[in-house]
Amino acid sequence: MPSVTFGQAEIAHFGEIWRSNGGNLNKKQSMDFGLIFDNAVGRSLAAMLGGIPIVRPSRTALMASYTDCVEKFSVFVVLM
Numbered sequence: 731m732p733s734v735t736f737g738q739a740e741i742a743h744f745g746e747i748w749r750s751n752g753g754n755l756n757k758k759q760s761m762d763f764g765l766i767f768d769n770a771v772g773r774s775l776a777a778m779l780g781g782i783p784i785v786r787p788s789r790t791a792l793m794a795s796y797t798d799c800v801e802k803f804s805v806f807v808v809l810m
Contacts, residue, residue, distance in 0.1 A: 731778045736770040772802040 744763045748755055755763060772784045779798070787794065787801040794801055 732774045734767075734770045734774045736766050740766050768802055772800050776800045 744755065744759065744766075747759055776782050776784050779800070782798045782800060783796060784800045784802050785795055
């Protein structure tokens with residue numbers, strides 16, 4: 731699997747927020763921070779599987795919208 735990488739500036743931004751809030755992130759900030767990793771893992775999986783598309787899943791569909799894709803949302807990464 732390709733390396734899971736993300737920008738140092740993205741992480742540094744949340745580090746500044748964390749420091750200014752006494753070592754805490756609020757719920758929205760925590761979710762936004764997690765998106766950095768969701769996106770990085772999704773990109774890595776998609777590359778490992780031959781450059782397949784990364785799509786946002788439908789909340790109402792039982793199956794993925796494409797036969798070969800990586801579905802990604804704010805709290806999970808699903809390989810289909």
